[in-house]
Amino acid sequence: MKSIMKLGMKQRTYAEQKALWGFLYVLPWLLGFLLFFLVPLITSLRYSLSSIEAKSEGMKITFIGFDNFVNALTVNTSFNRTLTDSIVNMVVNVPLIVIFSLFLAVLLNQKFIGRALARSIFFLPVILASGVIANLEMNSLVQELVQQSASGGSSGGIGTFEMERFMLQAGVSENIVAYLTGAVDRIYTIVSQSGVQILIFLAGIQTISPQLYEASKMEGATGYEAFWKITFPMVSPLILVNVIYTIIDSFSSSQMTELIKTTGFNSFDFGLSSAMAWLYFIAIMIILSISTYIISKRVFYQD
Amino acid sequence: MILARLMSIESWKRGLWSIVRLVLIAGLSFVILYPILQKISTAIKDKSDLYSPIVIYVPEHYSWDNFKKAISIMDYWHTLLNTFSLSTMTTLLTAASCALAGYAFARLKFKGSGLLFFGVVLTILVPPTTILIPIYMNLKDFNLLGLIPLLTGGKSINLLDSYWPFVLTSLTASSLKAGLYIFIFRQFFRGIPKEVEEAAYIDGAGVGTTFWRIMLPNATPAIVTVLLFSFVWQWNDSFFTTTYLTSSNVMSLQLSSLPHNLSIMLEGGVATNKDPFYMSMVQDTGILLAILPLVIIYLFVQRYFVESIERTGIVG
Numbered sequence: 154m155k156s157i158m159k160l161g162m163k164q165r166t167y168a169e170q171k172a173l174w175g176f177l178y179v180l181p182w183l184l185g186f187l188l189f190f191l192v193p194l195i196t197s198l199r200y201s202l203s204s205i206e207a208k209s210e211g212m213k214i215t216f217i218g219f220d221n222f223v224n225a226l227t228v229n230t231s232f233n234r235t236l237t238d239s240i241v242n243m244v245v246n247v248p249l250i251v252i253f254s255l256f257l258a259v260l261l262n263q264k265f266i267g268r269a270l271a272r273s274i275f276f277l278p279v280i281l282a283s284g285v286i287a288n289l290e291m292n293s294l295v296q297e298l299v300q301q302s303a304s305g306g307s308s309g310g311i312g313t314f315e316m317e318r319f320m321l322q323a324g325v326s327e328n329i330v331a332y333l334t335g336a337v338d339r340i341y342t343i344v345s346q347s348g349v350q351i352l353i354f355l356a357g358i359q360t361i362s363p364q365l366y367e368a369s370k371m372e373g374a375t376g377y378e379a380f381w382k383i384t385f386p387m388v389s390p391l392i393l394v395n396v397i398y399t400i401i402d403s404f405s406s407s408q409m410t411e412l413i414k415t416t417g418f419n420s421f422d423f424g425l426s427s428a429m430a431w432l433y434f435i436a437i438m439i440i441l442s443i444s445t446y447i448i449s450k451r452v453f454y455q456d
Numbered sequence: 457m458i459l460a461r462l463m464s465i466e467s468w469k470r471g472l473w474s475i476v477r478l479v480l481i482a483g484l485s486f487v488i489l490y491p492i493l494q495k496i497s498t499a500i501k502d503k504s505d506l507y508s509p510i511v512i513y514v515p516e517h518y519s520w521d522n523f524k525k526a527i528s529i530m531d532y533w534h535t536l537l538n539t540f541s542l543s544t545m546t547t548l549l550t551a552a553s554c555a556l557a558g559y560a561f562a563r564l565k566f567k568g569s570g571l572l573f574f575g576v577v578l579t580i581l582v583p584p585t586t587i588l589i590p591i592y593m594n595l596k597d598f599n600l601l602g603l604i605p606l607l608t609g610g611k612s613i614n615l616l617d618s619y620w621p622f623v624l625t626s627l628t629a630s631s632l633k634a635g636l637y638i639f640i641f642r643q644f645f646r647g648i649p650k651e652v653e654e655a656a657y658i659d660g661a662g663v664g665t666t667f668w669r670i671m672l673p674n675a676t677p678a679i680v681t682v683l684l685f686s687f688v689w690q691w692n693d694s695f696f697t698t699t700y701l702t703s704s705n706v707m708s709l710q711l712s713s714l715p716h717n718l719s720i721m722l723e724g725g726v727a728t729n730k731d732p733f734y735m736s737m738v739q740d741t742g743i744l745l746a747i748l749p750l751v752i753i754y755l756f757v758q759r760y761f762v763e764s765i766e767r768t769g770i771v772g
Binding site for chain 1: 474477478480481484485487488489490491492553554556557559560561563564565566567569572575576578579580581582583585586587588589590591593594624625627628629630634638657663664667685688692695747750751754755
């Protein structure tokens with residue numbers, strides 16, 4: 154008995170002890186990871202490759218190969234359209250959100266009266282643009298009614314229309330003009346999706362040591378130069394983080410999620426629904442890896 | 457003389473910039489606040505004002521009628537209590553389990569911890585939609601890899617429509633956006649100097665004591681950040697709540713079924729035609745009621761929150 158005890162209690166080195174505790178601390182997460190992530194992930198992959206029939210005695214799963222994937226891409230009426238829509242939306246919005254939030258973070262970092270108030274207002278979108286509230290806000294009839302009566306019919310678009318004409322006359326390319334005016338029209342969407350990003354950039358800017366700015370000021374750099382030569386390189390790792398976060402964040406509010414859910418729960422086609430989810434995931438992964446590859450080549454790291 | 461002129465140009469430039477800045481920030485703040493203001497103006501309107509051509513923002517007849525209706529339909533106080541307890545519970549459990557995991561990934565390296573951390577990143581990347589249906593099935597016939605049938609005699613338990621899915625997922629750090637919280641904690645613990653920890657070990661503290669007595673108090677900003685993010689997101693979440701809970705009263709569920717319940721109530725009463733604008737009006741009031749507690753909490757902790765995330769140092 155004593156020898157067994159001794160075996161169990163054998164003196165461990167400091168590093169071994171730490172490793173043991175580390176494993177213990179990770180254990181809850183690891184259990185959750187296995188139970189609620191890895192097993193469902195594999196099950197989902199299996200579902201997507203088989204046809205599922207719900208019967209009174211339980212589910213019947215038969216392997217049918219890639220039929221569900223083919224079905225989603227060729228037979229289902231709304232899948233292709235929804236997928237391209239949500240991807241196009243993502244590609245259009247992500248650069249805008251990231252640039253906008255960097256700009257605002259720089260702005261909010263400067264000293265001015267009412268800075269604390271402005272910072273707390275700019276955090277409000279984190280509350281407002283998440284989950285069910287964002288969904289409901291999309292289809293509020295009263296707001297549209299008020300908007301119409303307030304702007305007196307069609308005059309709402311005049312602002313951007315003027316700007317468009319002005320820029321076209323100045324010889325800016327048509328595509329760029331359409332992109333920019335589109336951005337102005339969607340300003341609320343962009344502002345409401347950039348709450349977290351602004352905070353992350355703000356955190357990053359505050360970690361830059363003030364000595365750098367002082368030195369550059371002594372050498373005669375303007376604020377513009379200081380931004381491009383100091384602020385921008387120093388927050389570039391965060392640009393990568395924010396691009397990834399923005400891409401991921403845009404799943405949760407996309408039409409695709411809704412389609413996958415209705416296919417699964419309203420028409421009980423779990424196989425097709427899983428296949429859709431996997432196709433969506435693969436599309437996202439491709440976009441993520443391309444953008445990570447492009448950005449991470451330009452990111453500046455301290456070491 | 458020349459110096460003085462230069463100075464004046466400088467100060468002109470600075471003045472101009474601060475005006476531009478003021479306009480930009482005020483304008484964007486307005487864009488953010490506009491929907492809320494509009495909802496408030498809608499909520500205090502009387503029904504008759506809705507079609508009055510002279511009323512746009514400031515109502516002619518003020519009334520609390522919308523609030524009364526929304527409160528009674530949403531079963532507001534009961535729902536508030538439910539949502540509050542659910543959010544508080546998941547938030548506390550998630551923060552605890554994520555802090556443990558984050559600390560282990562940051563400081564307590566063991567064989568394969570790098571690989572496991574890749575798993576954390578994977579949980580951030582995979583959209584919850586992908587694994588939604590298997591999780592649903594799993595919880596419907598919950599058997600814990602075949603362990604529970606051994607105990608109960610061949611029967612698995614149905615965990616849906618209870619708070620158990622939330623408890624289990626948050627206890628095991630795999631609830632809503634938990635990967636992100638683990639990431640925040642890890643980045644933060646990495647930022648605390650190693651010397652502090654080593655000093656504690658030399659003074660005879662074990663790993664557990666060091667974590668509890670030294671690291672956690674130092675990580676208060678990170679804890680606050682995670683607590684608040686988690687609370688807000690759980691409060692508003694409709695994705696998991698509609699999957700796990702089918703009949704319970706939670707704010708996000710009540711909010712999304714408000715128009716439906718309202719139309720049932722209207723039809724049950726006097727034979728009125730369902731007026732879509734009126735329904736939307738009550739729904740706006742409902743949204744206002746749902747975010748009100750969050751805004752109040754936020755106003756109290758706002759200063760701490762905005763400052764705290766600056767110190768969490770989420771750097772690449």
